[in-house]
Amino acid sequence: MRSTRGERVGSFFIHLFVLLFALACLIPFVMVIVVSFTEEKAITLNGYSLFTTHWSTAAYKMMFGKNSAVPRSYGVTTLATVAGTFIATLITFGAGYTLANKQCRYRNGLSLYFYFTMVFSAGLVPWYMVSKAIGAYDNIWALIIPSLMFSPFNMFLVRNFVNGIPEALNESARIDGAGEMRIAFQIYLPLCKPVLATIVLFYAIGYWNNYFNAVMLITDRKMYPLQMLLFQIQSEITAMSKLMSGAERANPPKEAFKMATSVVTMGPIILLYPFLQKYFVKGMVIGAVKG
Amino acid sequence: MTLPYIAIAFEKFNYKTGIRSPFVGLDNFTSFFKSSWAWAVTRNTLVINFLFLIFGTFFAILIALLLNEIRNKPFLKLTQSAMLFPFFISWVIVSYMLQGLLGTANGMINRLIESLGGARINFYSTPSYWYPILLILNIWKNAGYNSIIYLAAITGIDESIYEAAAIDGATRFKRIIYVTLPLLIPTISVLTLMSIGRIFYGDFGMMYAIVRDNASIMPIAEVIDTYVFRTFKNTGNPSLTMAIGLYQSIVGFILVYTSNRIVRRYYPDGALF
Numbered sequence: 291m292r293s294t295r296g297e298r299v300g301s302f303f304i305h306l307f308v309l310l311f312a313l314a315c316l317i318p319f320v321m322v323i324v325v326s327f328t329e330e331k332a333i334t335l336n337g338y339s340l341f342t343t344h345w346s347t348a349a350y351k352m353m354f355g356k357n358s359a360v361p362r363s364y365g366v367t368t369l370a371t372v373a374g375t376f377i378a379t380l381i382t383f384g385a386g387y388t389l390a391n392k393q394c395r396y397r398n399g400l401s402l403y404f405y406f407t408m409v410f411s412a413g414l415v416p417w418y419m420v421s422k423a424i425g426a427y428d429n430i431w432a433l434i435i436p437s438l439m440f441s442p443f444n445m446f447l448v449r450n451f452v453n454g455i456p457e458a459l460n461e462s463a464r465i466d467g468a469g470e471m472r473i474a475f476q477i478y479l480p481l482c483k484p485v486l487a488t489i490v491l492f493y494a495i496g497y498w499n500n501y502f503n504a505v506m507l508i509t510d511r512k513m514y515p516l517q518m519l520l521f522q523i524q525s526e527i528t529a530m531s532k533l534m535s536g537a538e539r540a541n542p543p544k545e546a547f548k549m550a551t552s553v554v555t556m557g558p559i560i561l562l563y564p565f566l567q568k569y570f571v572k573g574m575v576i577g578a579v580k581g
Numbered sequence: 582m583t584l585p586y587i588a589i590a591f592e593k594f595n596y597k598t599g600i601r602s603p604f605v606g607l608d609n610f611t612s613f614f615k616s617s618w619a620w621a622v623t624r625n626t627l628v629i630n631f632l633f634l635i636f637g638t639f640f641a642i643l644i645a646l647l648l649n650e651i652r653n654k655p656f657l658k659l660t661q662s663a664m665l666f667p668f669f670i671s672w673v674i675v676s677y678m679l680q681g682l683l684g685t686a687n688g689m690i691n692r693l694i695e696s697l698g699g700a701r702i703n704f705y706s707t708p709s710y711w712y713p714i715l716l717i718l719n720i721w722k723n724a725g726y727n728s729i730i731y732l733a734a735i736t737g738i739d740e741s742i743y744e745a746a747a748i749d750g751a752t753r754f755k756r757i758i759y760v761t762l763p764l765l766i767p768t769i770s771v772l773t774l775m776s777i778g779r780i781f782y783g784d785f786g787m788m789y790a791i792v793r794d795n796a797s798i799m800p801i802a803e804v805i806d807t808y809v810f811r812t813f814k815n816t817g818n819p820s821l822t823m824a825i826g827l828y829q830s831i832v833g834f835i836l837v838y839t840s841n842r843i844v845r846r847y848y849p850d851g852a853l854f
Contacts (some may be wrong), residue, residue: 297753304647312663315721318678325681337692338681393792409837413826414809415819416586431827451647499671502786521673559669567665
């Protein structure tokens with residue numbers, strides 16, 4: 291097809307608009323990274339900016355220094371994310387697989403039950419009370435367990451995926467003498483890899499970025515996950531600067547520290563990004579096809 | 582599992598007696614609806630979600646259509662990756678970026694205004710700026726992600742329809758208007774109706790990270806979810822909080838149910854139940 295002059299102009303504007311939007315999505319991140327490496331005096335003088343001549347790593351030194359709460363929070367978040375993602379995925383797969391299994395007699399009733407919790411949630415107060423009653427308060431479980439209750443959507447993703455696998459597979463495995471557990475975990479689990487990869491990512495991102503559980507259920511500063519620490523960073527900086535010596539105490543790198551902590555918090559997401567993007571796009575398409 | 586706790590909404594809750602506290606009927610609901618916040622938070626939730634829904638959908642489709650026109654593969658991949666990136670970042674970090682841009686003392690935008698000879702704008706104490714700011718944030722964070730679904734739907738359209746249209750003399754713009762958009766309508770309707778079902782729920786993670794306890798923008802930006810949380814934190818009264826939460830759940834449920842009925846009527850494939 292020969293393109294007309296009008297179409298070439300149109301094509302130019304399409305590229306321009308897409309490029310501008312893409313840049314707008316990245317520029318704030320450049321700002322965060324640059325400011326995290328800027329001297330505090332330069333920030334007060336010039337404000338936030340995209341370039342600087344006064345480089346400094348003071349904020350990072352402070353972050354990995356002895357009085358810093360960041361490394362500990364990093365551990366808390368990592369533990370909650372890994373454990374939470376594993377448990378949540380296991381439960382989601384188990385429930386989704388069972389609901390798709392033709393031998394489960396009450397599966398329609400059960401689906402409806404799960405679905406009902408998805409559209410009608412009792413809200414904050416019961417969530418808080420149940421979490422507290424089961425002991426998920428002020429400890430690592432508070433960051434893991436209460437989030438498990440909120441994910442029937444992913445379960446339906448698994449159910450729909452398992453529904454797409456031919457029934458005959460289950461029967462032939464049974465005839466060959468495989469037990470229920472073996473069928474579920476050795477035959478169906480590997481087949482569900484594409485959808486599970488997506489779910490793992492949904493959960494992992496959810497756990498990593500979650501600060502709501504900490505706002506509600508954590509009072510002990512030692513158990514703060516990263517996002518919560520970041521959320522409270524103003525008071526955190528004040529507390530830390532009291533423990534510092536002489537010169538640093540007078541002018542702690544406040545703004546730079548905020549940005550440096552943000553950078554460190556985003557770190558794993560940036561590193562895993564190519565991988566994340568691939569599976570997210572795939573999962574979205576799986577979900578969209580089935581609606 | 583949590584449903585029996587609804588009873589608390591009709592009681593004067595006491596931590597000693599727990600769920601068997603004295604019954605007070607609708608008292609908790611009347612005290613909520615009498616307060617000036619009842620109307621304000623309902624309006625804010627609806628306005629903010631409608632803005633997000635309309636402009637969010639518009640931008641997601643626009644981006645999907647534009648991306649679909651790009652033939653340069655590396656450029657497409659790079660820009661799409663950039664657009665998707667904000668989706669993965671937590672609202673807490675986004676709130677600091679926003680402060681970096683809009684802050685009165687150090688913010689990039691205020692420094693820019695000043696260097697151009699203007700006066701600094703105090704964004705964080707002027708409520709009228711906040712509907713647009715929240716809208717831009719929402720589009721910035723989610724448009725790239727939402728466009729994936731639309732792009733998938735567009736890619737699924739049969740290529741021969743475009744060829745036929747091209748032979749009949751349709752320009753690229755006309756092909757978008759008369760072929761792509763009509764074929765996208767089912768997807769758009771289903772997704773829109775699904776969001777209408779959620780229109781009574783604010784995005785707590787977003788609103789609380791951005792607004793926090795800033796009283797001067799609260800009249801605009803306080804949504805039901807943040808209000809429920811604040812009531813619980815400030816009064817510590819589970820009964821009142823539960824009543825507000827229940828009001829949200831019931832209206833929300835009616836909206837989900839109705840929108841699902843409509844979907845089922847017109848696009849049976851898209852219905853959720």
